[in-house]
Amino acid sequence: MKIAVLRERAEGESRVAATPETVGKFIGLGATVSVEEGAGLGSRIGDDQFVAAGATISPTVAIAVQGADIVLCVRRPSASTLTGVNPGALVIGALDPYGNEADVAALAQTGVTAMVMEFMPRITRAQVMDILSSQANLAGYQAVIEAAAVFERAMPMMMTAAGTVRPAKAFVMGAGVAGLQAIATAKRLGAVVSATDVRPAAKEQVESLGGKFIAVEDEEFKQAETAGGYAKQMSAEYQAKQAELTASHIAKQDIVITTALIPGRPAPRLITREMVESMAPGSVIVDLAAERGGNVELTQPGKVVDHNGVIIVGYTNVQGRIPTTASQLYARNILAFITTLIDAKEKKLAVNWDDELVKATVLTRDGAVVHPNFQQAAAAP
């Protein structure tokens, strides 16, 4: 049983799908591990560290994937990257299929079984495999660090001989995993923190972290919590009311962090140009939804822009800006999933195709796109 670990090819992707820690565990499960040369460098893991954990280093991707039963990656590899891969090999990663149907179809044609880590069901058993949570948690932390780094004032209240410095006011939009970590981190740094979310359950969570909850709490709000843990799309009427409340609140903030992402959709627009322009010069917005177009009208994905003195941070891979920790957790998520795909006694791959984790994550198999959300792509020529 051979596991291959790819070097990432996407620009700015500094993470890696395995670490010396998880390589050691794979070997304990009876696998051999082939790591593509330099795969860990972006996360400060040298080839020598992988070798020390028991892996071999492959000088090319072709050698890494040759004969592999499992191919691990962060970003979706192109079909050409996988040239020579065994048909039937499992390709496991954050494959981001939405909006990339042509690439998914090409991937299917290689014959591999592509498994989408983002589709992992949000059930107790799969929490340890939940890359969305592990990475969003770090993005929420790093968003506050990025904000503090460009913010031109101190975050905490300071009592000095020359008088008091008031604490920064930070507002977090969206109190999911990223938002809650952003709240906690901004509180650590001494900011006065408020937050909003369309789910009523978030109110208690925000308050338990010391944040003030800001929302139009009408009937629709109370009914909005969905079983999947994600925010469903709210009515236009609610959105208008919420935008009005938000707008007046944002005008008074020093730092705003937006975290609203709905899987498979463009990011909802939470902050308009007018709201940005209502903020004082020197204020900072960090838009964690930049990768899907942004929650802020003026976000430029991948860039830090200054609009009339308001700094808008639009990095598209914020978790990738703390790659060492991000890779550590991502690799553990992957390890936990793979453990369910292996027969440890026989030391070989033993996928239970009826397991709900497998059914939820398999995107392509036997040359076709098989995931129900992508039947159209599968039907394409």
Next chain:
Amino acid sequence: MKIAVLRERAEGESRVAATPETVGKFIGLGATVSVEEGAGLGSRIGDDQFVAAGATISPTVAIAVQGADIVLCVRRPSASTLTGVNPGALVIGALDPYGNEADVAALAQTGVTAMVMEFMPRITRAQVMDILSSQANLAGYQAVIEAAAVFERAMPMMMTAAGTVRPAKAFVMGAGVAGLQAIATAKRLGAVVSATDVRPAAKEQVESLGGKFIAVEDEEFKQAETAGGYAKQMSAEYQAKQAELTASHIAKQDIVITTALIPGRPAPRLITREMVESMAPGSVIVDLAAERGGNVELTQPGKVVDHNGVIIVGYTNVQGRIPTTASQLYARNILAFITTLIDAKEKKLAVNWDDELVKATVLTRDGAVVHPNFQQAAAAP
């Protein structure tokens, strides 16, 4: 009584010597205030805000200083910047005279009374005027923010579904004002913090902030505390012992912040190339002494460098990277001093040349360099 506020000319200097808050106070003391156009922009203070506080805006420096009794600045202005200034005007700022004797002599020849804010005695009455403390405090805060921004891991311990992330280990060298704020800020962010200093009194302070104190605690150490609050230079023998202890400690750290500055001297060398090379790739050093050559052998003043994977941050004006707060406190320090130089009833300048604050800070007067520390410069042709 006219007070002029200069726009700073030094590269990267974003601070300003007055704010709308202090301008209002000056006017309350009977002064008129002339602010050079754009003086506040680096600190996000628009000319309109100065006007709203009662100042007039001068389109050129010549107009600003014309007839001024007091000229306020952050950095030492060149003699040519002050062309047309009244002989006898007070020029008050962070004049940084050491090593700049030729510029100081030129300044003297303009006839102004230059007053060095860094020379303010460290006595209770002058605490509110202590720019070294107010700015060092912010530098210590910002040093940790800069470290977190380039650090590729999370600072706090994180308990996640995918397992625990260990907290970062941060080591602060020098537990003066900057060091103590760095300790406090690193603790806020969840790091495991240790610190060192040659003064025994620092041990208690470090521990009271939750840091672990690291020092060779021999007889010399116990006698090293000086009245001025600064570290006196230690013996070569002590330095060798301390360097040995420090070296073994540094090798295990993720983040090191150095803050050792002795006024008027080059920064002491605390971290050698070998110590840098003993740290793991991905570690971060922030050198707050970069402006005086650096505490770290490999620091490049003004730059962020990567030496074998260890990031060395050598910004020369770290407090200037949070200019809004830095200007706020600096301006308050200046205001407090000027209040002692004014007769509020008569609404005019009334300098008591025998006041110890004045005696300690006056650098030039009546065309000569008069400060005892600079008698040689005064004797120069």
